[in-house]
Amino acid sequence: MTRKELIDNLAAALGHFPLAIRDLSDRSTIGTGGPAVVATARNEADLINFIRHHAREGLVFAVLGWASNVLVPDRGLSVPVLTLGGDLISVSVRGTRLRAWGGATARAVLGAAATAGLSGLEMMAGIPGTVGGAAMGNAGSKNLGLANLVEELELITPAGEKAVLSKGELNPVYRSLNLPPELAGSVVSSVTLELTPSDEEQVRAEIRSVLGGRKGSQPVGRSLGSVFKNPPGIAAGKLMHLCGLRGKTIGGAAISEMHANFIMNVGGATSTDVTTLAAYAREAVFRHHEVTLVPEIKIWDETGLDVGLP
Numbered sequence: 001m002t003r004k005e006l007i008d009n010l011a012a013a014l015g016h017f018p019l020a021i022r023d024l025s026d027r028s029t030i031g032t033g034g035p036a037v038v039a040t041a042r043n044e045a046d047l048i049n050f051i052r053h054h055a056r057e058g059l060v061f062a063v064l065g066w067a068s069n070v071l072v073p074d075r076g077l078s079v080p081v082l083t084l085g086g087d088l089i090s091v092s093v094r095g096t097r098l099r100a101w102g103g104a105t106a107r108a109v110l111g112a113a114a115t116a117g118l119s120g121l122e123m124m125a126g127i128p129g130t131v132g133g134a135a136m137g138n139a140g141s142k143n144l145g146l147a148n149l150v151e152e153l154e155l156i157t158p159a160g161e162k163a164v165l166s167k168g169e170l171n172p173v174y175r176s177l178n179l180p181p182e183l184a185g186s187v188v189s190s191v192t193l194e195l196t197p198s199d200e201e202q203v204r205a206e207i208r209s210v211l212g213g214r215k216g217s218q219p220v221g222r223s224l225g226s227v228f229k230n231p232p233g234i235a236a237g238k239l240m241h242l243c244g245l246r247g248k249t250i251g252g253a254a255i256s257e258m259h260a261n262f263i264m265n266v267g268g269a270t271s272t273d274v275t276t277l278a279a280y281a282r283e284a285v286f287r288h289h290e291v292t293l294v295p296e297i298k299i300w301d302e303t304g305l306d307v308g309l310p
Helices: 003-014 044-057 106-115 131-136 200-217 236-242 271-289
Strands: 019-023 035-041 081-084 091-094 097-101 150-156 162-166 187-194 223-226 253-255 262-265
Touching: 003 019, 003 035, 003 044, 035 044, 044 081, 044 150, 044 187, 091 106, 097 106, 106 131, 106 200, 131 187, 236 271, 253 271, 262 271
Parallel strands: 035 081
Antiparallel strands: 019 035, 091 097, 097 187, 150 162, 150 187, 223 262, 253 262
16 A cells, blocks of 8 residues: 555545655654654544554554654655644643643653743753653653653553553553553553652753753764663663774764764664664674663664564
């Protein structure tokens, strides 16, 4: 089925649902990846309708925020990509609780918390992407992940049903929300965070401090952030540095001179360049240190399945 035919079929099934063929390299923070049919849910009803349609028909789709840790294949996707817009990017604050819909950017959420004089999210400063993706990946600092602040999590299951998890029902691990198997593949519709009362200027000062720390230790440019998870007891970037990998290039992709766990698009990189370079680095680390690095980024095939490194 061509992408045009896919749009026609979705339009017939879903009615007035925003659909377009877009180049996903424009959405990706590393600037690689090919085209896909993008469907934008504007509210929770849209979200449920889209997911239920695909469940009924036994069809596959992919969910994408701002592709800040997802590597999209150069040939693009053969399945539709669901993104969130409209009401699903809003943020509200009531007392010490902040509710963010899944499509809200981490930057918008952090800004709303600072304006309300609420502390706890400062470790998110400089982290791109959406709150839904950040929650699923338990994004944050070395010692604190977003899941630690979650009071309530609302999901739409693969069957198109709503599920609500309280803080006590979550079991997050390093860089993963670690949902139970029956909820695997769910989409985050909203997250409610419990934050700490503070002063706006104090929160913004801490945000500036975190951003300054990142600026001093992380490269500026097009990347997907940390490529590999840190193995126990040592940083992945340290292992890569000890292998002499800083500055190594394949095509338009390069391992950062500043931080070896970052692969940068230094000009005209393809997703294939990135995966080839990441695989090269993983093999070098295993050869020198007998440690197998695990990707932190998601490496998609054309159906949106995370297939890892070759």
